[in-house]
Structure formats: C-alpha cells, structure tokens
Amino acid sequence: MTIVRHLAEGDRERVAHLQKQAFVLPPERVAIAGNYPLEQGWVVEDAGTVQGALRVQKLRQFFGGRGVPCAAVSSVKVAAEARGGGYGGALLRHVLEALRSEGVAVSTLFPVHGGVYRRYGWEFAFAYLRRSLPIAELAWRPPPEAEAGAGGVTVGPVHDDEFDEVAAWYRDRAAGENGLFDRDEAWWEERLLAPRFGRTPYRYVARSGGSVCGYMLYTHEPASGVMPYGFDLDCRDFYWDGPAALAALLHFVRSHTGMGQRLVWPGPPGDPVELVLTGIAPTVARRMAGMFRLVDVPAALAARGYPEGLEAELRLCIEDDVLPANAGPIAVRIADGRARVSGPARDGASAGPADRGGRSAPRVDVRTLAALYTGQLNADTAARAGLLPGVDADTRRTLRAAFAGPVPWMAEFF
Ligand SMILES: CC(C)(COP(=O)(O)OP(=O)(O)OC[C@H]1O[C@@H](n2cnc3c(N)ncnc32)[C@H](O)[C@@H]1OP(=O)(O)O)[C@@H](O)C(=O)NCCC(=O)NCCS
Missing domain, CATH: 3.30.1050.10 (SCP2 sterol-binding domain)
Known part of the structure; x- marks a missing residue:
C-alpha cells in the first residue's frame, strides 16, 4: 500500500541515496541530502520501501509589499526504477493537502518537468535570471552629484557583527519586489552563505553616511579558457539602492580586472543595471523558469x-x-x-x-x-x-x- 508521511530518522540513508541518484550535487549538498530537519521532509513509501521524497521549507514570499506564507519545494525525486508509477503524484497531492491545512498559502519551486507540476496545479510564474558581462568592459553612467552625498559611497567587507544590519536592509529592499523571499536565518545560512564546492562567498557592503545602500555576496568561480587562477566574480546577491550605490559597487567589481574575467549577477527580467551601463551589453548567462501554486x-x-x-x-x-x-x-x-x-x-x-x-x-x-x-x-x-x-x-x-x-x-x- 502506498502511504505518504513525514521523513523519519530511519529514512535518511535511503533518501540521501535517492537524492544522489536523481541529481549531481556539490559535495556540501550531498551532506545535506536527507539530513534536513525531519519536519521538512516527506516520503512516499510502498510495502515498507521508501520510493520517493521531497523537501519543504516554509518562509514568506513578498507580493505587493506583504509576505505571503510560502512553501519552497525542492529535492523532489522518485527511485529510478519506480518512476512513472504514480509515486511522485501521490507525494505531491498529499503534501499539498497537508500544507494547506498548516496555513501555507502559496508554493514555489524550480521544475525539471513542467508537466508534472502543472498536473498538480503549479504554473510557470516567475524567472530566475543571471546576467554576465566582461569585467574589463564595465562602463556606466556617472551618478548625479547630489546622489553621491557629501562623503560618497564606501564599499567594504561585511564584518560578522554587521550582518544583521545587511539582512534587515535586504528585507526592506526585497519587500518592494514581487517574488523575493523574506529569508529567515536558516535560509540565509544554507542557501546564501554556505560554501559550495568549497567556496564561501565574499561579503561586501556599500554604505552612504554610515547607512547600508547596497551589498554583494559572491564567490570566485574558475573561469574557463583563460590564464590559470582566473575567475568569474559570481554573485549570489547583488542589491543596491540608488545610482551612487550601484556605481560604487561596479567600481569595486572593476578593480578585479585582470584575474577577474566576468561579473555574473542575479536580477529581475527588466534589470535597472542595464539602464545604467554604457558599454558592452550584458548577456543572459542562465534563465530558469520558476513555478508557483496557490495552495x-x-x-x-x-x-x-x-x-x-x-x-x-x-x-x-x-x-x-x-x-x-x-x-x-x-x-x-x-x-x-x-x-x-x-x-x-x-x-x-x-x-x-x-x-x-x-x-x-x-x-x-x-x-x-x-x-x-x-x-x-x-x-x-x-x-x-x-x-x-x-x-x-x-x-x-x-x-x-x-x-x-x-x-x-x-x-x-x-
Ligand atoms: C519527476 C518525478 C519526481 C515524478 O515522479 P513519478 O513517480 O515518476 O511521477 P508519476 O508517475 O506520479 O506522475 C506524476 C503525474 O505527472 C504526470 N506527468 C508526467 N510527466 C508529464 C508531462 N510531461 N506532462 C504532463 N503530465 C506529466 C503523470 O501523468 C502523472 O499524472 P497523474 O497523477 O494524473 O497520473 C520522477 O520522475 C523523478 O524522480 N525524476 C528524476 C528527478 C527529477 O527530475 N526530479 C524533479 C526535480 S524538479
């Protein structure tokens, strides 16, 4: 008999096996596979064997300036030998009903198979976009004098005791957009700050008159086809408010010219960075369509x-x-x-x-x-x-x- 239930301690090894079979993961994420809090995990079991699993992280997603209770669904997988047999569908249906009864209003995910999730009520409804530009070619409109402020904008490393201030600034900034997460501490740690392939992100903040006006989190990713030790400056976050903040961050990025090959950053479909750049136009390095459900x-x-x-x-x-x-x-x-x-x-x-x-x-x-x-x-x-x-x-x-x-x-x- 097929049953869907929460992850239990004894399932962890099997779920990690299914995860490794379904995805090629950075080593750090292999360690997470199956090891997240039990209440985040769901499994589908048949005759005592776990045939599939998924993970749900609850947080809020901003729409119209307010945080909507959201379930971020990830790591959906069914054992290779059991696919197409109805386990994935049974799992999604049961989890949706459970989430609704727990007060979740919406759900968001990145699909491999749009058809499967559409079958269960998700629809393509937002984009994840990363643009890229050669660092040596970076050129931008100078900010208006008045914007630069008396002391201008400074860019410096984020010290540990400053991070809460940066996170609070992100929250205010994200609330003005549609679709961004109201990140909690666990999400920040796992999704933004944790090392991936051994690389921990650098954290730099832009300040004007002492107040945060932008920040970036980035890793140096090996750049192919260039001199040894060259890298792309690959942003996990790149936020700014006002042309002076953007100019200061771009100036900081341009100081990496040489070893630094390309700037890669996430942004909205109509990214205002494009309105400020005056040199070579950025190209889209990656676009993923995200799906969304009204639970x-x-x-x-x-x-x-x-x-x-x-x-x-x-x-x-x-x-x-x-x-x-x-x-x-x-x-x-x-x-x-x-x-x-x-x-x-x-x-x-x-x-x-x-x-x-x-x-x-x-x-x-x-x-x-x-x-x-x-x-x-x-x-x-x-x-x-x-x-x-x-x-x-x-x-x-x-x-x-x-x-x-x-x-x-x-x-x-x-
Ligand atoms: C994606 C996956 C989890 C689906 O699980 P599954 O057990 O094979 O799926 P099911 O047999 O339950 O089929 C789910 C439903 O989607 C439907 N479906 C499947 N492919 C579809 C498609 N291309 N278009 C429309 N509907 C589709 C099925 O008909 C079924 O509908 P039903 O419930 O009305 O019968 C599984 O194939 C898998 O593990 N794939 C590898 C890992 C992966 O890609 N994970 C997704 C990460 S986003």
Missing part, C-alpha cells in the same frame, strides 16, 4: 498587498482539480492595499456575497490565476492564449490593476 486561494489573495488607491471587486469561479477546497466562487474586495475574500463555499454552506451569482462568475483555472497573481502573466495575454475563456474585458482590467507591480523574479535557485 489556499482565499488565503493567498488576502495575504498579499495591492496597489495603493485601487478600489475594485472581483468575482471569479476557481477551478482546481487537485485541491477541491479551492474550487468554487469567490468574491474579492480590494481597498486600502488589502483584499477581503469570501468563498469558496464549503459543503454547500453559503459563501456569502461570493455565492450571489457566483456560480456564473467567470471560471479561472488555479494555474492561470497563479501566473496572474505573481504579475508575470497579463490578463490580456492570458486571454489571447485562451487561458481566460469567458472572462470579460472589465474583469480583465481589474485583474491587470490588482496584480500590477514589479515583474516577479527570484534571486536564488534552490
């Missing part, structure tokens, strides 16, 4: 922020073939940057205002709504692709206005 549709709509000044009402009938609790009519009233959501009805009970005419409200699949929610998909584009049949122009206008904002992106691959 609890009403909770997800109520938890995010909305554009200031927008007053609107949406009536939709949600379709969700995996989580029936999401399915049915909802009414969303948006005012003062927040949404009040009613519906869907449970067990035939009234959903209040959502039920009045709700069943005839335009039908929206939970996947399409996920991509609209992050802001990656525009409602008119969705309609053109046939994803919003029966949704009238007024509703499309409201969807566009409600989910307007910075294009969603993710700074870290996990």
Whole structure:
C-alpha cells in the first residue's frame, strides 16, 4: 500500500541515496541530502520501501509589499526504477493537502518537468535570471552629484557583527519586489552563505553616511579558457539602492580586472543595471523558469498587498482539480492595499456575497490565476492564449490593476 508521511530518522540513508541518484550535487549538498530537519521532509513509501521524497521549507514570499506564507519545494525525486508509477503524484497531492491545512498559502519551486507540476496545479510564474558581462568592459553612467552625498559611497567587507544590519536592509529592499523571499536565518545560512564546492562567498557592503545602500555576496568561480587562477566574480546577491550605490559597487567589481574575467549577477527580467551601463551589453548567462501554486486561494489573495488607491471587486469561479477546497466562487474586495475574500463555499454552506451569482462568475483555472497573481502573466495575454475563456474585458482590467507591480523574479535557485 502506498502511504505518504513525514521523513523519519530511519529514512535518511535511503533518501540521501535517492537524492544522489536523481541529481549531481556539490559535495556540501550531498551532506545535506536527507539530513534536513525531519519536519521538512516527506516520503512516499510502498510495502515498507521508501520510493520517493521531497523537501519543504516554509518562509514568506513578498507580493505587493506583504509576505505571503510560502512553501519552497525542492529535492523532489522518485527511485529510478519506480518512476512513472504514480509515486511522485501521490507525494505531491498529499503534501499539498497537508500544507494547506498548516496555513501555507502559496508554493514555489524550480521544475525539471513542467508537466508534472502543472498536473498538480503549479504554473510557470516567475524567472530566475543571471546576467554576465566582461569585467574589463564595465562602463556606466556617472551618478548625479547630489546622489553621491557629501562623503560618497564606501564599499567594504561585511564584518560578522554587521550582518544583521545587511539582512534587515535586504528585507526592506526585497519587500518592494514581487517574488523575493523574506529569508529567515536558516535560509540565509544554507542557501546564501554556505560554501559550495568549497567556496564561501565574499561579503561586501556599500554604505552612504554610515547607512547600508547596497551589498554583494559572491564567490570566485574558475573561469574557463583563460590564464590559470582566473575567475568569474559570481554573485549570489547583488542589491543596491540608488545610482551612487550601484556605481560604487561596479567600481569595486572593476578593480578585479585582470584575474577577474566576468561579473555574473542575479536580477529581475527588466534589470535597472542595464539602464545604467554604457558599454558592452550584458548577456543572459542562465534563465530558469520558476513555478508557483496557490495552495489556499482565499488565503493567498488576502495575504498579499495591492496597489495603493485601487478600489475594485472581483468575482471569479476557481477551478482546481487537485485541491477541491479551492474550487468554487469567490468574491474579492480590494481597498486600502488589502483584499477581503469570501468563498469558496464549503459543503454547500453559503459563501456569502461570493455565492450571489457566483456560480456564473467567470471560471479561472488555479494555474492561470497563479501566473496572474505573481504579475508575470497579463490578463490580456492570458486571454489571447485562451487561458481566460469567458472572462470579460472589465474583469480583465481589474485583474491587470490588482496584480500590477514589479515583474516577479527570484534571486536564488534552490
Ligand atoms: C519527476 C518525478 C519526481 C515524478 O515522479 P513519478 O513517480 O515518476 O511521477 P508519476 O508517475 O506520479 O506522475 C506524476 C503525474 O505527472 C504526470 N506527468 C508526467 N510527466 C508529464 C508531462 N510531461 N506532462 C504532463 N503530465 C506529466 C503523470 O501523468 C502523472 O499524472 P497523474 O497523477 O494524473 O497520473 C520522477 O520522475 C523523478 O524522480 N525524476 C528524476 C528527478 C527529477 O527530475 N526530479 C524533479 C526535480 S524538479
């Protein structure tokens, strides 16, 4: 019999084996495989044998300026000999139901197989982008005098006792974007600061008048095809606020010319760095499409922020073939940057205002709504692709206005 349950101590060796079989991992991540906290792990077992596993890390993801309770799903794998037999699907379905009952509103992941996750309600809904540029070619618009401030911007190493200040600055900065994580300490440690292939990131902070105005975390990655010991300056994080901060960080990067071959950094699809560069244009070194799921549709709509000044009402009938609790009519009233959501009805009970005419409200699949929610998909584009049949122009206008904002992106691959 197939059962899905939390990871137990006795599963660790088997899960680490499945992990190593499914992925080529840096040595440091082999050590983590199967060794994360038990409550983060889920396994699918049949006749006493663990056939598959995944990991869930709970944190918040920023949308519209507010942190939405999120489950970051990773390390999904099924034993090579058992694939295609329904174990992966059983695992995803069970974990989604458990997460919903635990108060998780949304879920995000990087897929290898888009089809499998779409089958379970995730949709492509944000990008992970890394751009690259030869360091020797770095040239940029000088910042306006007034921006540079009296003492200018300084760039220096982040000392251990300064790190909390940098992390708090990241948090403020990330809240202004869509899709970035509100990182907790464990996420910082494992995903940003830990060594990978033996390389621990350098940490540098930009300050203006003593206050943080940017920072970068980067490793020196071996650069191929150049002199021995050459490296690419490979950023895990590259954040700045204002042209003077960016100029100071770029100046610091350019001081690596010689051994330093290329600057590689993560950024949003419309990266403002491109607006400041005046020399050779950056190329995209890597692009990964990320997927997103509304695990609890009403909770997800109520938890995010909305554009200031927008007053609107949406009536939709949600379709969700995996989580029936999401399915049915909802009414969303948006005012003062927040949404009040009613519906869907449970067990035939009234959903209040959502039920009045709700069943005839335009039908929206939970996947399409996920991509609209992050802001990656525009409602008119969705309609053109046939994803919003029966949704009238007024509703499309409201969807566009409600989910307007910075294009969603993710700074870290996990
Ligand atoms: C990806 C993986 C975990 C899926 O597990 P699995 O046990 O083979 O998957 P299942 O047999 O349960 O199939 C899952 C569902 O996805 C569907 N599916 C599979 N491939 C699909 C595709 N390309 N398009 C649409 N649906 C697809 C299946 O039909 C099934 O749907 P169902 O539940 O309605 O029957 C497994 O193949 C694996 O371990 N691959 C190697 C590691 C890996 O790539 N992990 C993913 C990291 S993101």
